Amino acid sequence: MTASILIVDDSNSVRMAIRMALTGAGYAVTEAADGAQGLSKANGSKFDMIITDLNMPNMDGLTMIRMLRKSPAQCGTPILFLTTESEDAMKQQAKAAGATGWLVxxxxxDQLIKVVRKVLGR
Structure with missing residues (x-):
């Protein structure tokens, strides 16, 4: 069975690059342009993983994760941050909010696919 992954990023070009990498590795991909849209899509469907940016309009990735982790249906879904942020303090906030991992x-x-496979176990 193909794993389904939600990509949440305000940059169309970044979403396209992630989508190409993931679909090329056999994953099914759904996209959202900001945290609010990501939250809506995540609450409307079951995803095996969510990959999100941190800094986005309408709702940032950290707020989205905090809201998702309040939902029993989303408490176990792996969530990876893929962002330009690399400060340790921000990584700690993300971990405290419920992020599974962090990529810069x-x-x-190939590194993204390796992390996705490791986290999903497939």
Whole structure:
């Protein structure tokens, strides 16, 4: 069964790059342009993983994760941050909010796929 992954990023070009890497590795991808849209899509469907940016309009990734983790249906869904932020304090906030992992942009597609496979176990 193909794993389904929600990508949440305000940059169309970043979403496209992530989508290309993930679909090329056999994953099904759904996209959202900000945290509010991501929250809505995540609450409307079941995803095996969510990959989100941190800094976005309408709702940032950290707020989205905090809200998702309040939902029993989303408490176990792995959530990876893929962002330009790399400060330890921000990583700690993300971990406290419920993020599973952290990758820094720009990303290497093979590295992203390796992390996704490791987290999903497939």
């Amino acid at each position: 942009k720009p990303f290497v597609p």
